[in-house]
Amino acid sequence: MSEPRRHDALIDALSTELAPVRRLPPPWRRAAGWLLAVALIAAALLAHYGVADMQHRWRGAPDLAWAGIGALLTAVGAAWAAFSLGVPGRRRAWAWLPLPGALLWIGASGLGCLREWIAPQTHVASMHESSDCLLFIVGFSVPLSALLIVLLRRACPLRPVLTAAMIGLASAGASAALLEICHAFDAAATDLLMHAVAVGLVVAANAAMGGRLLAPR
Amino acid sequence: MSPALTADGPMVLDSGLSLWTGGDVDVSVEPANASDATERRRAAWMAAAQAGDKRAYERVLADSVALIRAVAHRQGVAHDQLDDVVQETLLTVHRVRHTYDPSRSYDAWLAAIAARRAIDGLRKGGRRERRELSDERAMASHPAADDTTGQAERAQQAERLxxxxxxxxxxxxxxxxxxxxxxxxxxxxxxxxxxxxxxxxxxxxxxxxxxxxxxxxxx
The missing domain is CATH 1.10.10.10 (Winged helix-like DNA-binding domain superfamily/Winged helix DNA-binding domain)
Structure with a gap:
């Protein structure tokens, strides 16, 4: 070992003020905690809007259900990835975890656009109605992102921007999945475009601001 | 799920993922056989330190210095800057010691923090060099006109401080x-x-x- 003596004073000072710490729970358990908050919101929305309309819609156009499942899987993968990236020494490759869910989400949504028939109890959304979707996704993403940022500030994300982008993806995915519960429009191009804009906005805003909030102090 | 199983699950996934992309922090500082026992010892010390054992904490920090220096050196930190990176890393380790999971590699955890601090140090060094260069240029193109500039300079320095x-x-x-x-x-x-x-x-x-x-x- 080379020149260890030089740091003795600092090591001494740090060990003098050492206090027992509560170990961080594993990333999957922390992600599950956040998903519980999403589940509570979903339960509230289901209680308000009921299940019947959603089921009827999904039976008529299964790709809407697949898109919702894809969005949810993206949220699960991105949240798990974000909490993993919050622990020093974990691989950057965790950031690929939301990819399969995202492919399903994008694929199923795209398929909806190509469909010729319209899902029951929906109509093709006008630009104005589509902007409601944007508000819904952004509106739910803000508190969900804030919760993730608060939880992750207790960790130590050494790649703050990548972690923040995962936070954005997780919240946008969860919000889009929640939207499926009360979504009255079919997956037409205008609506899909709004969804893409909303998700892009949430991920970009998180990467820009969350990166700074999570930067190692 | 038992604690042992939960700790092992992500570890397996991690190594699978690392095969996929290669991974970005190389922690092989010593030959594998020799380092195994010492790494386990460091992991045990850090686990004890998390519970408040000061003696174990002193040992693990002292034992970490060489590894931090090796990581910083590999990142391209100059020899005379290595101690700064060691200090910054030790302070960060102290602040985030609750993030260490004793069922995982201590060296990988430490190396990731050290690599981050080394990169921060290099960036800071780069910024300082650029600032010094531009200050020199400014001095050369704006020589002091009279004595009042001395006063103004002092005021400016105080403001900068x-x-x-x-x-x-x-x-x-x-x-x-x-x-x-x-x-x-x-x-x-x-x-x-x-x-x-x-x-x-x-x-x-x-x-x-x-x-x-x-x-x-x-x-």
């Missing part, structure tokens, strides 16, 4: 204000800020180092 202090992280700024500017004793400052005297000392030390670094070559 104030700005530099204001830009320090809150803990460090507090330490400089309490101990340096208001000349309070350690005990007084500790009472007013609610921080331990050790924390104040460490913060003052870091603040002075940051300020020295910032004004290096200016005086």
């Amino acid at each position: 104030r700005a530099a202090i204001a830009a320090l992280p809150p803990g460090q700024r507090e330490a400089v204000e309490q101990l340096g500017l208001k000349e309070r004793s350690l005990a007084e400052a500790a009472e007013r800020t609610g921080r331990s005297t050790t924390a104040l000392k460490v913060n003052l030390h870091r603040a002075l180092k940051a300020l020295r670094g910032r004004f290096h070559g200016d005086d």
